[in-house]
Every structure is written in C-alpha cells, then in structure tokens.
Amino acid sequence: MKATSTIQNLIRENIKNIQPYASARDEFTEVNSELVFLDANENPFENGMNRYPDPQQQKVKQLLSEIKSVSIENILLGNGSDEVLDLIFRAFCEPNKDNIILLPPTYGMYKVLADINAIDVIEVQLTADFQPKTQTILLAANQKSKLLFLCSPNNPTGNSFSRVQVEKILRQFNGIVVLDEAYIDFSEQESWLNRLEEFPNLIISQTMSKAYGMAGIRLGVCYASKEIINVLNSIKPPYNVNALTQQKALDRLNRMDKIQKEIQLIKLQKEVLLKELKQIDFVEEVVPSDANFLLIKVDNPTKRYQQLIEKGIVVRNRSNQPLCENCLRISIGTEKENEQLIKVLRKLSK
Numbered sequence: 001m002k003a004t005s006t007i008q009n010l011i012r013e014n015i016k017n018i019q020p021y022a023s024a025r026d027e028f029t030e031v032n033s034e035l036v037f038l039d040a041n042e043n044p045f046e047n048g049m050n051r052y053p054d055p056q057q058q059k060v061k062q063l064l065s066e067i068k069s070v071s072i073e074n075i076l077l078g079n080g081s082d083e084v085l086d087l088i089f090r091a092f093c094e095p096n097k098d099n100i101i102l103l104p105p106t107y108g109m110y111k112v113l114a115d116i117n118a119i120d121v122i123e124v125q126l127t128a129d130f131q132p133k134t135q136t137i138l139l140a141a142n143q144k145s146k147l148l149f150l151c152s153p154n155n156p157t158g159n160s161f162s163r164v165q166v167e168k169i170l171r172q173f174n175g176i177v178v179l180d181e182a183y184i185d186f187s188e189q190e191s192w193l194n195r196l197e198e199f200p201n202l203i204i205s206q207t208m209s210k211a212y213g214m215a216g217i218r219l220g221v222c223y224a225s226k227e228i229i230n231v232l233n234s235i236k237p238p239y240n241v242n243a244l245t246q247q248k249a250l251d252r253l254n255r256m257d258k259i260q261k262e263i264q265l266i267k268l269q270k271e272v273l274l275k276e277l278k279q280i281d282f283v284e285e286v287v288p289s290d291a292n293f294l295l296i297k298v299d300n301p302t303k304r305y306q307q308l309i310e311k312g313i314v315v316r317n318r319s320n321q322p323l324c325e326n327c328l329r330i331s332i333g334t335e336k337e338n339e340q341l342i343k344v345l346r347k348l349s350k
C-alpha cells in the first residue's frame with residue numbers, strides 16, 4: 001500500500017467517528033468477586049451463566065497472544081470468521097459504491113458477504129495452477145476497491161499462494177488485503193503473522209474451526225494493526241463471543257500439545273490418502289494440498305459423488321467452481337474413516 005492511502009482514508013465515513021455502544025462491562029472493567037454487581041440488570045442468582053461475558057475476551061486473547069506471539073491489542077475475536085469478515089466489510093465498504101476483489105475459485109463466504117452488504121465484486125481468476133495473477137489483479141483494482149481477499153492455503157484448491165506474489169500484492173494494492181489463514185496450521189508455509197507490522201493494510205483471519213478442532217463453538221480470530229482493530233472493535237456487538245465459547249476456547253488452548261498431535265496425525269493421513277488416491281483409476285489428478293483436504297479430479301463427479309453417498313461417505317462436489325471442472329473435495333478424516341473411504345474407492349475402481 002502506498003503512503004498516500006492511509007487506513008483512515010479507507011474507513012467508511014459514517015464509521016470514522018462512530019460512538020460505540022458502551023456496555024456495563026465496558027464502563028466498569030474491574031473483575032473482583034468481592035464487588036456487588038448491580039449494573040447490568042442481570043439475574044443475581046448464580047448458575048454459572050447468569051453474568052454477561054467479558055466483551056473483550058481478555059483471557060482468550062492472552063492465551064492466543066502467547067501462542068501466536070502477537071500482542072493483545074492486535075487481536076479481535078468474533079463469532080466465527082464469518083462475523084470477523086462481516087465486520088471488515090462494514091468498516092471499510094460503502095454499500096452500492098465500493099467494490100472488493102476476489103480470486104476464484106475461493107471460499108464462497110466472501111461473495112455472500114459482499115452481496116449482503118451491497119458491495120460489487122471484481123473477479124480475477126487464479127492461474128491454472130491456482131496462483132494469483134498479480135499484474136492483472138493490480139490492473140483490475142480501482143479507487144473503489146477497498147478489500148482484496150487472499151485465501152492461503154486456498155479453499156477449495158488446498159494450495160498456498162507464492163509468498164513473492166502475496167508480498168507484491170501487499171505492497172502495491174491500495175486497499176486492505178484480507179489474508180484468510182483458516183488452514184495455516186496444516187501448512188508447510190509460515191503464517192504472515194510475524195510480518196504484520198510491516199504491512200499496515202494487512203488483516204489476517206484465522207479460526208478455531210479447523211486445525212484447533214472447535215468448529216462448534218464459533219470462534220474466529222482477526223489479527224491486524226492497532227488502528228484497524230480499534231475500528232472493528234468500535235462496531236462489533238458488545239458481547240459477540242459468548243461465555244460458553246470463551247470457556248471452551250480457554251480449555252482447548254491450554255492443550256496445545258493435544259492440538260499439535262492431532263494436526264500431525266491429519267497431515268500423516270493426508271499423505272496416506274494421497275498415495276491411495278493415485279492408485280484409483282477414475283482419479284485423474286490430485287491437487288497438492290497444504291490444508292486438511294484434497295481436491296481431486298475424477299472422470300464423472302456427479303456419479304462418483306453419488307456412489308460415495310450410497311456407501312455412506314459424504315464429500316463435497318466442487319465441479320461447478322471455476323477451474324475445478326470434475327473436482328471433488330475430500331476432508332481428511334481419522335485413520336479409520338480414511339480406510340473406509342479407500343476401501344470404497346478401490347471397489348469402485350476397476
């Protein structure tokens with residue numbers, strides 16, 4: 001991003017000086033069990049959940065800050081990545097005026113959020129080997145291009161983007177680059193987290209839904225400059241991460257050893273599955289994956305999808321996505337689940 005387009009210039013006019021909702025827990029932040037809290041109209045009888053949750057989720061952020069070596073003021077938590085991404089749209093994109101840039105095939109939620117927020121989408125397809133066309137992207141951008149979404153490792157293709165291309169985009173795009181690292185913990189590539197300070201226009205989105213095994217609690221994590229985090233904080237619903245989610249997240253983050261073990265097992269299983277898939281006669285191609293799923297090209301995706309369903313295995317048909325003709329996406333399961341899949345595939349294979 002050039003110095004001429006500062007973050008302040010990118011923020012929507014009505015958001016710049018917005019007066020955020022001040023909750024009872026924002027106004028009085030001291031947590032002390034000796035105090036008598038009569039400020040939030042809560043039911044006073046203790047049942048473990050009768051109090052509002054911490055609006056700033058300090059304990060969860062403290063743990064994440066230690067695990068990821070990022071300071072707390074660079075972290076914002078949301079009700080899944082979905083909420084984090086929606087907050088980014090609402091902070092920077094003026095409905096019916098601004099646009100965003102997407103690089104299909106990619107995660108479907110970006111387009112849905114753009115549509116909900118009445119934001120135009122400029123699409124620049126990835127290359128045949130699923131890398132960003134940097135020059136074309138930069139040429140396609142205009143003054144109203146506020147956000148550019150990079151998903152790396154990318155869903156549904158599974159590959160990571162070239163670091164050289166990502167850096168070029170970060171340096172030359174005049175809006176915010178949202179780097180979705182939902183699958184980064186499975187990747188052989190390093191996260192861009194340790195380079196956050198170099199790029200004032202970089203927002204990194206991560207999640208507890210995939211490698212961290214907590215899709216059910218809905219916890220999305222956003223890392224960015226203090227300036228960007230402050231803007232997002234000013235528009236987020238005050239109690240956007242509920243108490244049950246915060247508790248479950250803490251329990252899980254205190255067991256990083258367990259998480260790391262599971263990631264290792266999934267990566268190992270990916271290699272096993274990769275080898276097996278190459279033996280199946282109707283599998284024409286397996287895309288190299290840096291994530292916890294494999295995109296495979298088959299002879300007839302509708303037929304193969306249906307055959308798998310009949311054997312009790314549900315995969316995702318992605319063949320309607322650009323550049324994904326005849327492709328199925330398969331998540332890596334447990335060893336037992338993968339064996340079941342392989343058994344079925346072998347039977348279907350001549």
Ligand SMILES: *Cc1c(COP(=O)(O)O)cnc(C)c1O
Nearest residue numbers: 080081082107155182207209220
């Ligand atoms: C699964 C996924 C997410 C996670 O979304 P949550 O709302 O946090 O569950 C985000 N981005 C991509 C690309 C994904 O595939």
